[in-house]
Amino acid sequence: GNDCRLWRKILVRGGALTVLEGDWNLPRAVVIEFPNREAAEAWYHSPEYQKIIPLRLNSTTGNFVIVDGV
Numbered sequence: 001g002n003d004c005r006l007w008r009k010i011l012v013r014g015g016a017l018t019v020l021e022g023d024w025n026l027p028r029a030v031v032i033e034f035p036n037r038e039a040a041e042a043w044y045h046s047p048e049y050q051k052i053i054p055l056r057l058n059s060t061t062g063n064f065v066i067v068d069g070v
Helices: 037-045 047-059
Strands: 009-013 030-033
Touching: 037 047
Parallel strands: none
Antiparallel strands: 009 030
């Protein structure tokens, strides 16, 4: 399965979303907290997550970004 030991917690998942500036055509946002960039990259590149990427890409539309200092 998805190795959640690499991340701390989900900070945002869904909820009301209001775009005040710019273009945002996605219905929700998900923000996951990691202890550091290395942990986020390790999770993304883990064999467990790599196996589910096709499922995610076939069932969702969105971007996957890593932001330092949040």
